[in-house]
Structures are given as C-alpha cells and as structure tokens.
Amino acid sequence: MIGRLWGTGTALLVASIILLSFFNYEIPTPLVYLTALAFFGGAGVFIFTRGLTIYVIKRCLGAVFVMWVIATLTFVLLRTLPGGPFDSEKALPPEILENLAKKYKLNEPLINQYGDYMYNLLQGDLGQSYKYINRGITSIIAESLPNSIQLGVYALIISYMIGIPMGILAGWKRGSWVDFSSMMVAMSGQSLPSFLIAPIFIMVFAKQLGWLEPALWEGPTYYIIPMVVLGIRPAAVIARLTRASVLEVIHSDYIRTARAKGLDQKTVLFKHVLRNSLIPVLSLSGPLAAAILTGSFVIEQIFAIPGIAKHLVLSVTNRDYPLILGTTLLFSLILVVANLVTDLLIAIVDPRVKMG
Amino acid sequence: MGASKTTGRSLQHEAWIALRKNKVAMVSGFLIIFVCAVALLAPWISPYPFDEQYLDQVLAGPSERHWFGTDSLGRDMLSRLIYGARISMAVGVITAFVSLIIGTAYGALAGWFGGWTDSALMRIIDILDSIPSIILLILVKLVFEAADIIGNPELKALTSMLLALSLVSWVSLARVVRGQVLQVKQMSYVEAARSMGASQLRMVAQHILPNILGPVIVLLTFQIPSNILAESFLSFLGLGLQPPYSSWGVLANDGWRSMSSYPHLMITPGVAIFVAMLAFNLLGDGLRDAFDPQMRGRA
Numbered sequence: 001m002i003g004r005l006w007g008t009g010t011a012l013l014v015a016s017i018i019l020l021s022f023f024n025y026e027i028p029t030p031l032v033y034l035t036a037l038a039f040f041g042g043a044g045v046f047i048f049t050r051g052l053t054i055y056v057i058k059r060c061l062g063a064v065f066v067m068w069v070i071a072t073l074t075f076v077l078l079r080t081l082p083g084g085p086f087d088s089e090k091a092l093p094p095e096i097l098e099n100l101a102k103k104y105k106l107n108e109p110l111i112n113q114y115g116d117y118m119y120n121l122l123q124g125d126l127g128q129s130y131k132y133i134n135r136g137i138t139s140i141i142a143e144s145l146p147n148s149i150q151l152g153v154y155a156l157i158i159s160y161m162i163g164i165p166m167g168i169l170a171g172w173k174r175g176s177w178v179d180f181s182s183m184m185v186a187m188s189g190q191s192l193p194s195f196l197i198a199p200i201f202i203m204v205f206a207k208q209l210g211w212l213e214p215a216l217w218e219g220p221t222y223y224i225i226p227m228v229v230l231g232i233r234p235a236a237v238i239a240r241l242t243r244a245s246v247l248e249v250i251h252s253d254y255i256r257t258a259r260a261k262g263l264d265q266k267t268v269l270f271k272h273v274l275r276n277s278l279i280p281v282l283s284l285s286g287p288l289a290a291a292i293l294t295g296s297f298v299i300e301q302i303f304a305i306p307g308i309a310k311h312l313v314l315s316v317t318n319r320d321y322p323l324i325l326g327t328t329l330l331f332s333l334i335l336v337v338a339n340l341v342t343d344l345l346i347a348i349v350d351p352r353v354k355m356g
Numbered sequence: 357m358g359a360s361k362t363t364g365r366s367l368q369h370e371a372w373i374a375l376r377k378n379k380v381a382m383v384s385g386f387l388i389i390f391v392c393a394v395a396l397l398a399p400w401i402s403p404y405p406f407d408e409q410y411l412d413q414v415l416a417g418p419s420e421r422h423w424f425g426t427d428s429l430g431r432d433m434l435s436r437l438i439y440g441a442r443i444s445m446a447v448g449v450i451t452a453f454v455s456l457i458i459g460t461a462y463g464a465l466a467g468w469f470g471g472w473t474d475s476a477l478m479r480i481i482d483i484l485d486s487i488p489s490i491i492l493l494i495l496v497k498l499v500f501e502a503a504d505i506i507g508n509p510e511l512k513a514l515t516s517m518l519l520a521l522s523l524v525s526w527v528s529l530a531r532v533v534r535g536q537v538l539q540v541k542q543m544s545y546v547e548a549a550r551s552m553g554a555s556q557l558r559m560v561a562q563h564i565l566p567n568i569l570g571p572v573i574v575l576l577t578f579q580i581p582s583n584i585l586a587e588s589f590l591s592f593l594g595l596g597l598q599p600p601y602s603s604w605g606v607l608a609n610d611g612w613r614s615m616s617s618y619p620h621l622m623i624t625p626g627v628a629i630f631v632a633m634l635a636f637n638l639l640g641d642g643l644r645d646a647f648d649p650q651m652r653g654r655a
Contacts, residue, residue, distance in 0.1 A: 066486045077495065081502040187641075191633035193585060195592050195608050196626030199615045207616065294490040298589055302612070313593050316494055328495065331488045339486070 126326035137326035148307035154227035159234035167242025189236035245277040289338035374646035381642020384635040404432040407600040443603040448584040455526035463533025496520035536568035570647030581636035
C-alpha cells in the first residue's frame with residue numbers, strides 16, 4: 001500500500017516536472033529536490049527491504065568499470081590517431097603548431113596526458129575544445145544537454161503513449177481487423193526512416209496547416225513534430241512487443257483460472273492481463289533509450305535542434321577530439337544508467353525476479 | 357500440431373513448409389530478390405550513367421526521358437536510385453555476412469566453453485553494448501579513415517562503412533548464438549555424440565550449429581535492414597558516403613536540402629528505403645514464426 005502511494009506520488013512529481021518543461025515554465029528548484037528525494041529515497045528503501053543492496057552495489061561498480069574502460073579506450077584511440085585536428089586547415093607555421101601543442105599539452109607523454117585527463121574527468125572537467133576557442137567541453141555539454149534530454153524524454157513518453165494501447169488492443173482483439181491494421185501500421189512505422197517522415201510532417205503541419213513550427217527548439221509548438229517523429233519507431237517496437245506479451249499472458253494458466261472464476265472481461269483485462277504483460281515492455285526501456293539516442297542524431301540535424309548529437313556530428317567533421325571524447329562518454333553514461341534503472345525498475349515491479 | 361507422419365523431416369524443412377504458407381512473407385521474399393537483381397544488374401538496366409549530368413534538364417520533374425526526374429546537378433534519379441540500391445544492398449548483405457561469421461564464432465566459443473572464457477567474452481560484449489551503436493560506428497569510421505590505409509577516397513568511405521557496420525552488428529548475433537549454444541549443449545543428442553567420442557570441433561560443427569540455425573537466420577534477416585538504415589542514417593548526417601557516389605542515404609541527404617521545392621528528390625529514395633525495410637522486416641517476421649513451432653497457429 002505504501003509502495004503504491006510512493007509510486008504514484010513520485011510519478012506525479014516527475015510528470016509535473018515534464019509538463020512544466022514542456023510548456024517552458026521555470027521549474028522550481030524545491031520541486032526538483034523533492035522529486036529526487038522521493039525517487040532515490042523510495043528506491044533506496046525498496047532496494048534495502050527487498051535485500052537487493054548487494055546486487056545494486058555490484059551493478060553500480062560494474063557500471064563504473066564499464067565507463068572507465070570506455071573512457072580509456074576512446075582516449076587512447078583518439079590521442080594516437082595519425083594526423084591532428086589542426087592538419088585540415090591551411091598549413092600552419094611550425095611555431096603556431098608548437099604553441100597549439102603546448103596549449104593542449106599534446107607534447108607530453110601519453111601516460112601523463114591520460115593521467116591529467118582522468119584526474120580532470122573525476123572533477124567533471126572534460127577539457128578544452130580544439131575548435132571553439134577557450135570553451136570547455138563541460139560548458140558546451142551543459143548548454144546543449146537539456147535540449148537533448150527534453151527531446152529524448154518527450155519521444156519516449158509519446159512512444160509509450162502510442163505503443164502500449166495499440167499493442168494491448170491488438171493482442172486483446174487478436175485476429176480481428178483492429179489487430180491486423182494496427183500491426184500493419186506498426187510494421188510500417190518500424191520501416192519508415194525518420195528522414196522520410198520528418199519532411200512529410202513539416203509539409204503538412206508546418207507549411208500547409210501552419211499549426212506547428214518547422215524547426216528550432218523554443219516552445220511547445222516547436223517540440224511536437226520532432227518528438228513525434230522520433231517516437232514513431234520506438235512506438236512501433238513497443239506496440240509489437242506489447243501485443244506479443246499480451247498474447248503470451250492470455251494463454252497462461254492464471255488467466256484461464258481468472259476466466260474460470262467467472263470474472264468479466266474487463267476485470268481480466270485490467271487486473272490480470274495488463275499488469276503482467278507490461279513487465280516485458282518495461283524491460284525494453286534500456287534498448288529503447290539506445291534507439292532514441294541513435295534517432296536523435298538525425299532529428300537534431302533535420303530540425304536544427306541545438307543538442308548534443310548535433311555537436312557530436314559537428315565535432316567529427318571538425319576533428320574536435322576532446323569534444324568527440326566528451327560526447328561519447330556522455331552518451332555511454334546515459335545508456336549505462338538507462339540499463340541500470342531499467343533493471344532496477346523490473347526488480348521493483350516484478351517480485352518474481354530474483355537478483356543474485 | 358501433433359507428431360508428423362513422415363519421419364526425418366528436418367527443422368529447416370518444417371520451417372520452409374510453414375513459410376511457404378505465409379503469403380506476406382513470400383511476397384516480401386520475392387520483392388527482396390527483385391531489389392537484389394536490380395542491384396546486381398545496375399550497369400545493364402539503368403537508363404543513364406549515375407554520375408552523368410544533363411545540364412539542360414537540371415531539377416526536372418518526372419518526365420518520359422527521366423522517369424523519376426533529375427537532381428540539382430541534372431543527374432538521372434532513376435539511374436541514381438538503381439545504383440543506390442547496389443550500394444545500400446551491398447552494405448546490408450556484406451555486413452550481415454561478416455557479422456554472421458564473427459558473431460557465430462564468438463558466441464559459439466563463449467557458449468561452448470562456458471566458465472571463465474564465457475565471462476571474459478561476455479564482459480567485452482557488455483562494454484561494447486554500453487556504447488551507443490551510432491557512436492561506435494562513427495568512432496570506427498573515424499579511426500579507419502585517419503589510419504589512411506586506402507588512398508582512393510571513395511573506396512575508403514565505402515570500406516570504412518562496411519568495416520564499421522560489421523564491427524558493430526556482430527554483437528547481438530554473438531549474444532543470440534551463445535544463448536542458443538548454452539541451450540542446445542544440454543540436449544541428449546550432444547551428450548550422445550560426446551559419449552561416442554566425437555571431437556569438440558565435430559560436436560560444435562555437426563550437432564550444435566545446425567540446430568541453432570533458425571534464430572540466427574531470423575536475426576540476420578532483421579540485421580540487413582537495420583544495417584541499410586544505419587548506412588542511410590550516417591550518409592544522411594554527412595558522415596557516410598559522399599556524392600557522386602550514390603546510396604539511398606546519400607540521395608535522401610541530397611533531396612532533403614531541396615525538399616519543399618522538389619519533393620521528388622526526397623520521396624524517391626525515401627520510398628525505396630521504406631519498401632526494402634518493410635520487405636525485410638515482414639520476411640523476418642515470417643521466418644521467426646516459421647522457425648518457432650510455438651508461434652504456429654497462434655497469430
């Protein structure tokens with residue numbers, strides 16, 4: 001009972017933050033603290049009482065290890081690449097190259113550079129950009145990350161809002177025209193490249209109807225097209241998985257028992273089928289986060305959204321190695337955390353899962 | 357279901373019979389064969405060379421001379437689309453094949469030996485899985501292109517694309533193969549082979565691999581379209597192949613810039629990608645149902 005109350009309360013807090021951000025209202029700092037407290041505190045209590053503490057600590061250490069390996073590998077790769085970022089421009093005089101190398105400490109032994117980098121990394125400093133003079137990678141990320149997170153979260157929400165009802169309906173009414181048509185739609189959604197949907201949406205909703213803005217990232221009318229376009233593929237995946245999961249549950253013994261007890265269809269659907277069939281869907285959140293991350297590259301490009309993915313693409317063209325390194329670490333961190341949170345949520349929602 | 361009367365019908369044969377009944381999957385299969393044929397025969401069937409410019413026809417809409425119109429440099433869109441099919445399909449098929457070899461070997465190694473080997477190999481996969489695939493793609497391409505092994509810039513872009521996609525996509529295959537090997541390893545026929553004194557290699561090659569073929573084929577069928585899409589994503593971002601080279605992603609990137617005035621430049625490659633993706637996905641679905649006896653008669 002308390003668990004459910006906590007769950008609902010935290011969900012409401014998170015929803016209020018998302019709504020405020022969507023309508024471009026200032027998010028009050030106490031609300032953020034309260035939400036964080038509710039989320040982490042509740043999760044902590046849950047982890048402790050369910051005896052998951054050791055598992056969680058193990059997973060967190062594993063995540064730190066993975067991040068360290070990625071940081072090291074990427075660092076070594078990028079620092080040992082032949083040809084530097086300053087090659088591409090017109091041939092620079094040797095004195096200037098010398099100065100540049102000195103400024104970015106490229107002349108020191110690799111192991112010293114690595115030590116410096118790791119030391120700064122632990123303090124949250126990702127170094128200096130090669131391209132944007134005197135700008136730290138951390139400040140570039142701090143500026144563009146909120147936009148990317150907004151886009152990703154909205155897309156994730158919209159994909160669940162479309163995908164889950166569609167999948168449940170299709171699975172519940174299996175074999176009917178509802179099932180057939182929604183699965184056809186889902187299949188098409190999965191096969192449509194976003195750079196084909198985006199222009200169509202822009203043409204219809206921005207150019208013809210004039211309801212929404214065709215590009216940039218400044219308010220609700222700007223957010224809708226990108227988030228829907230980004231959410232379509234995940235929504236299709238969710239719908240198909242939900243349907244498969246509903247079918248699986250419907251064929252299980254406890255549903256037969258529930259029906260044999262004489263429960264009406266609605267109770268069976270809402271009390272038994274829904275709750276059990278949504279667990280596999282929840283476990284998809286990690287891979288979905290990865291898919292949305294990938295999709296955001298094209299979306300940020302098309303809609304000129306000043307986000308991280310756009311910076312990464314630019315930094316590759318510019319050969320701005322520190323920025324590539326920083327964004328790589330950030331994206332990997334997002335993915336690692338998403339996978340961790342997904343596994344924890346599963347453990348919380350599904351008491352059958354035993355974690356070792 | 358029930359026991360079949362004919363004896364000695366293999367799993368593959370059963371799956372083929374189930375697949376033949378699935379009309380959607382069969383139509384998709386024929387569509388894929390058609391696209392492959394077009395790709396292979398590109399030099400003979402395309403009406404114009406893919407990089408020839410017709411300067412009197414710049415940005416022309418669809419006409420009798422140019423069925424799908426021409427692009428901003430006056431090149432025939434149909435020819436570019438046909439040559440694009442060549443590169444896009446080659447990228448999809450070759451990378452799937454390479455990842456099949458790496459993934460199967462890796463997964464079989466982990467699953468068969470188990471224990472310490474398994475945990476070490478799986479830890480590597482965990483790390484690779486934690487880097488978003490698009491970033492891994494970009495990094496591999498970056499490193500390969502900076503290493504400057506191949507002089508020809510066009511060939512370099514294509515090779516690095518193939519290399520990057522192959523290196524990224526074997527991971528999921530290795531996971532599936534490992535899981536399957538772990539399962540099949542427990543089967544009594546493997547035990548029987550072992551007690552007959554079969555060598556390790558023989559057991560894996562003769563008894564394990566043929567029995568995990570189903571899931572591997574299904575995954576490969578899904579991997580081809582996702583690699584085609586990844587190629588078009590990268591080319592769209594300007595990080596993949598470059599014009600005058602023609603792939604569907606390059607065409608989409610070209611067309612995107614003049615979308616509002618000349619929609620045919622965007623729609624043509626977009627529809628081509630959509631149809632190919634749809635066909636592969638539907639065929640993959642059909643194959644999955646065909647190989648999974650539990651699914652038969654349910655959907």
